[in-house]
Amino acid sequence: MVVVLGFLVGFLYAQHGALPEAPPIPANNPQTAEKIELGKMLYFDPRLSSDGTISCNSCHNVMNGGSDNRATSAGVNAHRGGRNAPTVFNSAFLSVQFWDGRAKSLEEQAKGPITNPIEMGIKTHAVAVDRIKKIPGYVKAFKKVFKGKNAVNIDNLAKAIASYERTLITPNSPFDKFIKGDKSAISPEAQKGYQTFNSVGCVTCHSGSNFAGPSLPEGTGFYMKFPTIAGTKYDKKYKFTQDKGRFDVTKKQADMYMFRVPTLRNIALTAPYFHNGSVETLSEAVRVMGKTQLNKDLSENQVSGIVKFLGTLTGDIPAQTLPTLPPTPNKSVVDLK
Amino acid sequence: MVVVLGFLVGFLYAQHGALPEAPPIPANNPQTAEKIELGKMLYFDPRLSSDGTISCNSCHNVMNGGSDNRATSAGVNAHRGGRNAPTVFNSAFLSVQFWDGRAKSLEEQAKGPITNPIEMGIKTHAVAVDRIKKIPGYVKAFKKVFKGKNAVNIDNLAKAIASYERTLITPNSPFDKFIKGDKSAISPEAQKGYQTFNSVGCVTCHSGSNFAGPSLPEGTGFYMKFPTIAGTKYDKKYKFTQDKGRFDVTKKQADMYMFRVPTLRNIALTAPYFHNGSVETLSEAVRVMGKTQLNKDLSENQVSGIVKFLGTLTGDIPAQTLPTLPPTPNKSVVDLK
Numbered sequence: 089m090v091v092v093l094g095f096l097v098g099f100l101y102a103q104h105g106a107l108p109e110a111p112p113i114p115a116n117n118p119q120t121a122e123k124i125e126l127g128k129m130l131y132f133d134p135r136l137s138s139d140g141t142i143s144c145n146s147c148h149n150v151m152n153g154g155s156d157n158r159a160t161s162a163g164v165n166a167h168r169g170g171r172n173a174p175t176v177f178n179s180a181f182l183s184v185q186f187w188d189g190r191a192k193s194l195e196e197q198a199k200g201p202i203t204n205p206i207e208m209g210i211k212t213h214a215v216a217v218d219r220i221k222k223i224p225g226y227v228k229a230f231k232k233v234f235k236g237k238n239a240v241n242i243d244n245l246a247k248a249i250a251s252y253e254r255t256l257i258t259p260n261s262p263f264d265k266f267i268k269g270d271k272s273a274i275s276p277e278a279q280k281g282y283q284t285f286n287s288v289g290c291v292t293c294h295s296g297s298n299f300a301g302p303s304l305p306e307g308t309g310f311y312m313k314f315p316t317i318a319g320t321k322y323d324k325k326y327k328f329t330q331d332k333g334r335f336d337v338t339k340k341q342a343d344m345y346m347f348r349v350p351t352l353r354n355i356a357l358t359a360p361y362f363h364n365g366s367v368e369t370l371s372e373a374v375r376v377m378g379k380t381q382l383n384k385d386l387s388e389n390q391v392s393g394i395v396k397f398l399g400t401l402t403g404d405i406p407a408q409t410l411p412t413l414p415p416t417p418n419k420s421v422v423d424l425k
Numbered sequence: 426m427v428v429v430l431g432f433l434v435g436f437l438y439a440q441h442g443a444l445p446e447a448p449p450i451p452a453n454n455p456q457t458a459e460k461i462e463l464g465k466m467l468y469f470d471p472r473l474s475s476d477g478t479i480s481c482n483s484c485h486n487v488m489n490g491g492s493d494n495r496a497t498s499a500g501v502n503a504h505r506g507g508r509n510a511p512t513v514f515n516s517a518f519l520s521v522q523f524w525d526g527r528a529k530s531l532e533e534q535a536k537g538p539i540t541n542p543i544e545m546g547i548k549t550h551a552v553a554v555d556r557i558k559k560i561p562g563y564v565k566a567f568k569k570v571f572k573g574k575n576a577v578n579i580d581n582l583a584k585a586i587a588s589y590e591r592t593l594i595t596p597n598s599p600f601d602k603f604i605k606g607d608k609s610a611i612s613p614e615a616q617k618g619y620q621t622f623n624s625v626g627c628v629t630c631h632s633g634s635n636f637a638g639p640s641l642p643e644g645t646g647f648y649m650k651f652p653t654i655a656g657t658k659y660d661k662k663y664k665f666t667q668d669k670g671r672f673d674v675t676k677k678q679a680d681m682y683m684f685r686v687p688t689l690r691n692i693a694l695t696a697p698y699f700h701n702g703s704v705e706t707l708s709e710a711v712r713v714m715g716k717t718q719l720n721k722d723l724s725e726n727q728v729s730g731i732v733k734f735l736g737t738l739t740g741d742i743p744a745q746t747l748p749t750l751p752p753t754p755n756k757s758v759v760d761l762k
Binding site: 421 | 469470471472476477478483486487488489490493494495496499501502503693694696697702705706707708739742744745746747748749750752753754755756757758759761
């Protein structure tokens with residue numbers, strides 16, 4: 089039994105490699121320096137929202153953990169989203185995007201918020217593209233990157249943004265140093281917490297180097313039911329089951345309450361927690377997960393150990409220059425009323 | 426008469442020196458690298474707004490001409506401001522801040538929007554300071570920069586932001602090269618437009634290297650009545666006189682419709698125009714100014730020449746790295762509802 093357990097623990101440990109320096113790159117969207125730079129400008133450009141107030145970075149703030157520290161994000165005209173903004177960091181390692189996995193790639197994801205009426209609120213992709221066409225600096229950059237007469241189009245816009253997002257990787261966390269062999273890189277408490285994380289079963293879903301499940305082909309999501317254990321006190325308190333998760337996409341009963349398993353990388357930076365952002369602290373999030381997913385009442389000692397371990401998953405935020413957006417010529421292109 | 430005019434034109438030309446590389450630095454707030462870096466983090470930090478959605482950079486976007494290309498800015502909960510956001514670039518050369526000059530310094534200005542209910546919407550400066558105190562990275566940075574037990578306070582916060590803003594200078598515009606002697610730095614049309622700018626009288630107010638009037642001691646504003654010529658068709662069309670300008674600050678009749686003369690540096694980047702952002706294009710803005718300030722119907726040729734000249738006032742936007750904001754520990758500090 090000890091041998092089996094030892095083997096099992098060894099196997100689970102092995103699942104948590106250091107974060108790779110680079111994510112998978114799709115064959116139809118190779119990385120180039122110019123494309124990444126264009127994508128970065130677009131990522132930071134509030135002109136991709138109806139009234140010029142919201143950029144990708146507004147909710148997925150790369151200065152601030154890749155998210156916005158809000159329960160749900162604020163879109164144009166103070167609309168509030170229904171779900172917590174996932175961090176953009178290391179999203180390039182995920183095989184589907186959004187909490188419900190409804191986008192198969194970063195390219196597909198990037199198009200969504202632009203025309204979502206409660207996010208960036210532009211009426212149609214055609215309107216967004218028309219705006220970009222009014223900005224000579226963008227037209228020039230698109231033509232340089234994508235060639236051809238029809239270079240400025242929504243697919244290329246999404247490709248550029250996705251290329252930039254594939255640079256938003258956070259390697260060299262204390263945990264990564266630890267797992268590579270530097271046993272002093274994380275504290276004994278964090279190591280104990282890591283053991284608890286594995287032994288109580290968190291690792292069942294949060295496996296892999298991105299702590300978001302196994303690496304799967306693009307478009308194949310790794311989902312789990314949340315909450316798995318129905319009817320705990322947390323359900324009621326945090327209203328988890330008001331959101332049916334992937335069911336709302338597929339309408340299949342099997343997808344009821346199914347959500348993509350989120351990465352735990354940089355989790356200490358991205359409070360509040362869960363799909364509805366209803367849980368304010370990381371320690372409470374751990375407590376909730378123990379109960380709703382594993383049917384375990386974790387001790388405060390276990391909770392604090394796991395929280396310490398999770399804190400070691402904060403990696404190096406990539407250093408980058410601030411983009412200068414191509415100027416609007418002569419008059420504003422956003423809705424001024 | 427020709428001699429006198431020649432002398433006068435020479436005098437006016439001389440008023441438009443190249444933009445200095447650095448602005449005046451107040452004795453009580455010397456620049457240090459660490460203070461500038463702290464100020465930059467604060468400038469980009471949306472946690473300085475009630476709901477975590479608005480930073481200084483939201484409306485004074487240093488990626489985008491130092492402004493937001495909106496008529497009036499969007500604050501928390503989709504509130505709309507009453508005036509057009511002035512560019513932050515080169516504001517360090519101005520001797521008063523805000524359209525109505527109600528702040529005598531960048532330090533004083535920086536405090537305003539944080540507690541303005543329609544801008545960043547934090548209830549009091551004490552609440553803002555309490556938030557900063559909850560973020561260990563900030564506490565450490567404040568103590569390093571300002572020393573002492575009480576290092577985290579609103580005055581120091583404003584000092585840090587002002588220090589960062591004093592680095593936001595845009596030298597080396599084509600006009601600057603021209604005025605330093607490189608006559609080929611701007612086109613013949615722009616040169617002609619510059620002559621028109623001076624000869625029709627724009628220079629009367631838009632003098633000085635910042636094209637915002639003479640250099641005056643901190644706290645002494647350079648104001649002009651807008652519109653000076655009452656009752657033009659533009660008054661009605663653009664509702665200029667709905668805003669009483671500095672009168673609302675001083676309640677003195679002499680300040681009725683008085684506004685600080687804005688800089689023309691980078692004016693091509695900051696549409697729409699005027700205190701209420703009601704004029705969409707730079708050419709229309711020039712047309713309006715000719716009529717309302719100089720009682721002149723400028724020809725389309727004159728307008729287009731002046732617009733070409735104004736385009737030469739776009740300088741080098743300072744290259745900078747993206748800050749990484751100090752993380753919120755454990756739970757979000759912003760209003761989540």
